Amino acid sequence: MKEAERKELLANMEYVMGYYCEGCFLHKQIKKEGGRRRAHRFCINECTVGDKLKEFGGKLS
Template sequence: MMKPSVRKELLSQVEELINHYCNGCFLHEHLKKSGGRRAAHRFCITHCTVGEQLQNYGEKLKKEH
């Protein structure tokens, strides 16, 4: 089981990534307007490097929980 301090640090890193790169992302907003919310989300999880990093953090959190 993951130590609470390690889990807290991972969640902090996730929040930092989202706040720095995802909030206000021009590309996400453009894709959402042109292709819809699903298309924008699909881009983020399949093509965006930040989305890839977020998925890696999610896997670490899931494994250790």
């Protein structure tokens, strides 16, 4: 993978996380009710934004 493609993917990931994940109500609520690990697990396994981030990560590998 070329360095320019890698930088573009990383920039896209930063944008998505900044736009959708910062201040996420679901994350805050699940964290309050079930703890930090439960909220993190939700973001990775159940959230559509997490799926998109995993897709970006797969392209980086």
